[in-house]
Structure formats: C-alpha cells, structure tokens
Amino acid sequence: MLSRLALATAISLALASPAMAAGQPWIAAWYASPEPSATDKAFVENQTLRQIVRVSAGGTSVRVRLSNAYGTQPLHLDDIRLARRDTGSRIDAASDVAVTFNGRQGVTIAPGAYVLSDPLPVSVKPDSDLAVSVYVQARTALTTVHDIQRGVLYVATGKQTDAAELPAAGVDLGVGRAFPWLAEVEVSGSAARGTLFTFGDSITDGYGIDPDGGKTWPDILSRRLHDANIPLNVVNAGVSGNRLLHHGQWARFGEGGLSRFDRDVLAQTNASAVVILIGINDLGHAQGPGSDGYVSADDMIDGLAQLAARAHERGLRVYAATLTPFKGTVFKDYYSDEKEGRRQAINAWIRTSPVFDGVFDFEKAVEDPANPGQLLPAYDLGDHLHPNTAGDAVIGNAIPLSAFNWAKKLPK
Template identity: 50%
Template structure:
C-alpha cells in the first residue's frame, strides 16, 4: 500500500532514531509516487460545486414588465450529470427586492411535462420562498435528484404577486412555459398564453451539480454565434453543446458552459440592453468568477465591426487595433487568474440580410483582426472558424450548407463545424 500522507505526518512527528537528513530522504522517496499521482489543482475548482448549465444575464429592453400569479417552467439542458443540484437565481439588474414564492426542480419528460415522481422542492436556507436583494444572486440548498449528463431538467418558479422582469437572457436556448396559479409541482401544465416577456428566460442564471470531485470547466465567451442563434430552438445544437458532446465521446471529463449573449460586443455595451455589457466589462462575472473555470474560448468581436454606424451612428467606430488590444487584455486577464485562454477567428458575414451590417470597409477590418488572431502569441491556441465556415468560392461569405439564412449566423451544421474546429488536445 505504501506510505500515505497521514503516515508522512506521523513519521515526521516521531523522534527519529536515524540522522534527520536520512530519515527525511527515506520518507520523501517513499511518498514521491503518491505525491506525483495526486490530481493537479485548478484555480476556482470547488469539489462541491460544478457548473452544469449557465447563461449570461442582461436587463430587458423595456422597463415595467411584470408577471403575477403565474408558474414559469424553464427547461435547461445539462452538461455533467449527478445526484444532487443547486439552483442559481439572479436579480442582477433589479433595483428592488425580487420575491419568489416557490421553486420546484424536476426531470423533463417532453414539452412542458415532467417525469412522474421527479418533482423536488427547492429551498433556500430551509424555506420554500426566497427574496433576492437588488443586484444579488442566490444559491439554493442542495436538491437530491439523480439526472444523467446531457438530459433536461425543468425548473418551475411560482410568483404570487406582481414580480418585475428585470434580469433575463434574451435568447431561449431551451423552452419556457407559463401557467396560471401555483402548479409548480404538477407533471403537466395547462399552458397559458405567453405574457409580454419576449423570447427570453427569466431570472435563472445557473444549475450546479454537487460533486465529490472537481471538474475542469471550459467557458465559451461570445456573442450570438456562441449563444446559438440560427440553430433550432430547444434543439441543443449550439456549438458549445456540440463541443461538450465531443468531449463526452472522447471520455474527457470536462464541463462546458455557454457565456454567449446575442448582440454582444467586446468594447462597447450593447445598443439595446439585451445585448449586455461590453465583453471587457462582463469578463470578470461571466468567466473568471465561474466555479472550476480552467479555460476560456473567446469568440467575440464581429459585432464591434458590424454594428458600427448601425445602432449608434458615429458613436462606436472602432479600429482593428482597438479590437486586438481588447482581445489581448482578455488573454492577459485569463492568464493572471490561472486560466488557459483560446480564441477563434471572426466569421464571414458578407451579403448578410441585416441591413447596414456589412460593408467592404468592415470586411477589411475583419480581415485585419483575423490576421492578428492567427499570428499573435498571447492566446494559448487559435481555432480558425472562419476557415471552417466560409465558402471556398466566396471566402467572405458563409458556405450555404453552414448558413442559417441570414448569411451571418451559422445553422446547426455550421455550429457543428465550429465545434469540430476546436482541438480537443487543448483540454488534455
């Protein structure tokens, strides 16, 4: 069996019958194989909390929207599975306390239906209701519910009184359902018409799996291309989803969390609130603060180019050099916090149907930034997703087979091409 770390401590505390240097040499030789076999520690890894699902939050575009006497059932698609969970709810952009009367966790069956017998009450310090102060996030008590990797959970929130919608994720990666009254623990819902909430998820920021071992976590930090725009709704076809599937198939125990926000820019806050804060601003919260984060893949910058003179005419002109400097800062900040930093090239967007988004001058800026990305030495690796997506006959455009139809956002096949361009060797 050899000498354990406990016996190391015991031996070191006993009066030695040998010369002290010889005793220490013996002990160190004996325990060296044990010490070398210990797993490497990762900055931020918490052995009791692994991020299984995440989304980055923003304020809504409009003010004053609220929900009253409704159950909101939101679906999340898990990364790592497990037997116990903690739910994260956020009032990050609220200016008043936010009150939830009841929260229930269950396994999804199909649509809004849940698996019979799987409903579990979610408590907060032992209570079923919770009040979240302005600007804060709460983490639930542990909820026991066996659920496998890459399956769906349903998180149902009941609000009795008028509850403001202040903190959202603007694009639903999975489905959301509404019902009148408190039916949070029901298997099936008598679905009510969608309130004036738009295609958004509400208040939900994360699901953690409680684990006895740390799982290194890869954070994808990007815009709508990472968020999954252009892929089927509730289809789990975004490129971070596909990348996670590749890691599972390769028997590589990792978590992948999606920090994409549609419309997000690297250097400027979004022209619409739902586009979120600038990447250089939200990097701390959405990457560095994530439990277990060991690597980040940056896919950001195309909106800094395309949105010039489109949403804020004349106010957000940026040069290739400014974008390059912003990306360089992300690499340095990641490294300073013990994370590996990887980057993708910016994808083709010529002939996009978004009026005003493309011009020859903007294409020149994209080409300049991509040249810098391919040749810089600040990041630990480059995934050339421009090459993976573009049409060889028309290199400034998406290959039709990869195009969702707006000539900017990849479809499910394009998302798969992006995921396949990420070297798994980065994470071995």
C-alpha cells in the same frame, strides 16, 4: 455562548453538509448570462414559469443560482421546484424537489443581487434536461432576463410548480423569447473536473438554432469531450448582440464583453478554460471612423489581449476563435468593405498571436471557398451572418479535442 453539546452538533451538521463534502466540488453545468430587459412593461402575476435547461455535466446533487441583477426592487419568488424532465413540460415526479434557501421555500432577492440555493438531492446525467419551476403570486416586473432560450419556457396560471405537466409553451411574456431570473445550474459529484466557458455573442448563444435540441456548437463540443472521456464540460456564456468594447446597442444586447467577463467567466466555480469568439458586432453595429462606437482593429486586438491576460491571471487556459464571415448580411449597414478589412486584420492577429493557448479557425470552417468573406450557403441561417444548425455542427466538430488533453490531469 453555545454549549459544548450545541457546538458539537453544529460542527457535525456542517461536516455532513453536501456543500462541504470532501471531494465533491461544484461544477457549473448550465449558465445564462443575465441581461437587462428591453422593456419596463413586462410583468408576471399569479403564474408558474417552467424553464427547461440542458445540463452539460452530470452529478449526484444540484443547486441553482437566481438573479435580480438588473432589478431596482427586491424580487420575491414564492415557490421554486426542480425535477428531471421527462418530455415536453412533463417532469419525472419521483425526482421533484423543493428548491430551498437556508432551509426555507421561497426567496427574496435584493436589487442587483444573486442567490444560491441549498444543495438538492437530485442526480442528473450529462447532456440531460432539468425543469426549474418558479411561481410568482404578486405582480412582478421582468427586469432581469436572458434573451435567447436554449431550452423552452412553459407558462401556466396559478401555483403549479409541482404539476406533472404544464399546458402552454411559447407564451409571450412581453420579453420575446427571453426567460427571467434563472442564471445557473451547478452539480456536485460529477465526473467532470473543470468547466470550459464559451464566451461570445449570438453565434455562441445560439441565435436561430433549435432552442430545445442541444445543437449549438458549445453543446456539440461538450458531448464530444464527454464521449472522449476528457473530464471537461462546456458551459455557454454567450449573449446575443454582444460587443467587446461597448455595451449593447439596446438593453438586451447586454453589457460589453470586457465588462461582463469577470462575472460570466472568471468568478465561476471551477472555471478551467475559456473559448473567446467576440467582435463581429463591434464592427457591424458602428459605422466608419469617427462614428459613435467605432473601434479600430488595434482597439479590438487590445481588448482581446486583455481578456487573455485577465484569464491567465486566474489560471485559465484561453482559446480564441476567428471571426466568421458576414459579407452580404441582410442587416442594414452592418457590412462594408472597410469593416471586412478590419475583420481580416483581427483574424490575422488571432492566428499568430502568442497570447492564446490555442486558436480555432471558425472562419475557415464555415466560409464559402468560392466566395471568400461569405458563409457557405449550406451553413447560412439565411441572414448571411449567423451559422445555421449545420454550420454550428461544423464549428463544434472542427475543434481539435487534443487541445484539451491537459484536462485529464485536473485533480479529482
């Protein structure tokens, strides 16, 4: 049994912990939904990986969440450091700190598990970049990744987590543009009082958008909210290729939206609202009635209604976005007139359904008025499915900020 002195010391240390400080809630500031790797042949060994992430909320301290969600063996990461980014791979050395777990450097993550770091005394500004550097000594499989880099990944040989700069960017680790393990960055001491999660597929995740420019539509919406002094930051929970009612056609398209919604939105700290844009892959990735993976418009409507009901049960505001045009897409067999009919039926329901707290008409924002069902060429990435940078800007600026005035009443 603890002595009175030891007990008093333990209590005082607990009360002094940044994680327990009154009035300092943790806010998600960056997120990358974990996905299973598409290969079992990708490894790193004696390498440092420096991932750049753009946080949507500022704060006075930081913590990170790492994932071994799809690993079948314990994942050992030998050394992890965090710093504010200067430019490129260069860090602000004065802000460089060791990322610790229960006071220790390095961590082993059980199969299927996550770990949350100790609070780190690093202040960050909204819409600024952090560098998270991870060193792995032993040959380690890349089993848990996120498919789309919304930042940039730098790679170097040996233990260089505290190096001022790393030389190599764009290195292919055998998993394409994916990056491993880093799932979330949270901040405390933030002016933001809640988080709006954007939940969807590649159009939300940022496919084809400059991965190091903060130009996805969630990035744009987050900056607009900040500039308008609405204390709500935006975090991206998109997964490229994702479907609502089925898991991905291949591993890196992730678990289905209904399956991952709890983990990626409802379980998040200080989640206050969600914008849902998902369903185009449910149409495109299956053929006609009777084919594997086919979903009717009613199936999709029921699935979207379930997301809304589950979010409302947790006290979140729920917004839905209409499915954007895809006629003429270059992806073979992805479009048909029958699928377009289902898209229109789903959008008609979204626009009139009482289950949402608001609706954002992304279709009308990027559709070609002269060619209904098609993206306006100026907003088309070139595949007639994904909006380009200009299209994302139009989407991000089309959302009325008045829909979020309630956030001004969130408790401080």
